[in-house]
Structure formats: C-alpha cells, structure tokens
Amino acid sequence: MKRTFKLVVVVVVLAAGALVRAAPAKDGDPVLIGTVWKGKLTQKGEYKGAGGAPPEFHCEFTITKRDGEKFEADLFEKTDELKLTYLVRGTIKPVDKDKPEKGYKIEWESVGSKDVENTEAITKIPYIATLQGKKIKGTWKHPLNDDGTTIEGAFEFDLAPKKD
Numbered sequence: 001m002k003r004t005f006k007l008v009v010v011v012v013v014l015a016a017g018a019l020v021r022a023a024p025a026k027d028g029d030p031v032l033i034g035t036v037w038k039g040k041l042t043q044k045g046e047y048k049g050a051g052g053a054p055p056e057f058h059c060e061f062t063i064t065k066r067d068g069e070k071f072e073a074d075l076f077e078k079t080d081e082l083k084l085t086y087l088v089r090g091t092i093k094p095v096d097k098d099k100p101e102k103g104y105k106i107e108w109e110s111v112g113s114k115d116v117e118n119t120e121a122i123t124k125i126p127y128i129a130t131l132q133g134k135k136i137k138g139t140w141k142h143p144l145n146d147d148g149t150t151i152e153g154a155f156e157f158d159l160a161p162k163k164d
Contacts, residue, residue: 030131030159031071031092031106037061037136039157041077045142045150047122053151054079061136061157069093073108082119087112092131103132127155134159 041057057077065072075086090108094100106129113121122142129138141152 030104030134031063031066033063033066035063036160037157038160039136039155041140041153041155043151043153045152046148047151048147048149050148054082059155059157060160071108075110082117084116084119084121085114086110086121086123087114088127090127095130103130105129106131106136106138122149122151129155 038058038060041059042055043053043057044055045053047053057079059078060074060076062074062076063071064074069091071090071092073088073090075088077084077086088108088110090106092104092106094104095102108127110121110123110125110127112123125140125142127138127140129136136157137155139152139154142149
C-alpha cells in the first residue's frame with residue numbers, strides 16, 4: 001500500500017511540475033526562440049544635454065526565451081564606432097486573437113546590457129511595435145527625466161532567414 005501511495009504522490013508532483021514549465025509559442029507564431037530579426041534603429045535628440053547621439057544603428061533582435069505572451073531577447077546595436085547588446089523583456093499579443101493575419105502588438109523594455117564598447121547603455125527604455133508578416137516596425141522613447149536626455153527614434157526589423 002505504501003508503494004502505491006508513493007507512486008501516486010510522485011505522479012502528482014511530476015504533473016504539477018509540468019504545469020509550471022514555460023508554455024511554448026503556438027504554431028504559426030512568428031516569435032519563436034532563436035528567431036532573428038535584422039534591421040535599423042534610428043535616434044534623434046540629446047543624451048544628458050551633452051549633444052546628439054549616433055543617428056542610426058544596425059541591429060539584430062534575437063528571441064532567447066518565450067513563455068506564452070512573455071519573451072526575452074538580445075537587441076544587438078552597432079555603428080562603425082560602437083556596439084552593445086541590450087537584454088530586453090516584453091510581451092507579444094495578437095492584434096485580433098481570432099485573426100492572427102492582422103499581426104501582433106509587441107512591446108519590450110531594455111532591462112540590462114552586455115558587450116558594451118565605446119558607449120554607455122541606457123536601460124528602462126520602452127519599445128512599442130507591430131509585427132506584420134515578416135516585419136517588426138515601431139518606435140522607442142527615453143522616458144521623461146531631469147538629466148536633459150531627450151532621445152527617441154524608430155526601428156524596422158525584417159525576419160532573417162534561418163541558418164543551416
């Protein structure tokens with residue numbers, strides 16, 4: 001009798017563990033783990049009241065984690081003189097859950113950085129975009145602050161072909 005009871009407890013514990021695992025993205029969802037999007041990000045304004053910033057970055061946006069509507073990604077940005085990777089967290093939701101062909105609303109925020117060269121990373125920046133077909137297009141803006149930073153811009157990324 002004890003063995004049967006232990007077996008039932010183990011099965012219940014294993015089933016409960018399965019319920020807390022990350023939910024995979026649904027079939028047809030364009031933001032799967034490992035998906036890479038390439039494009040450009042523009043910016044204008046002043047950083048800490050000290051002048052302008054580079055007007056454009058070449059970017060790669062790579063999805064690193066996915067749990068239902070939540071995701072994490074690396075946003076690599078570079079110019080000829082500088083480069084850095086932002087660690088971002090965000091959400092993706094269909095514009096109309098009954099008609100996924102209408103696209104997705106995708107939002108994220110920079111929460112950290114790595115591999116920073118010749119620049120300073122700026123975190124807690126919100127990005128808002130739409131994902132339609134194989135294109136992510138949106139805007140970003142540094143929140144209101146007291147240090148004189150007024151930078152903002154736009155971005156457009158295309159889904160990169162899968163690497164073999």
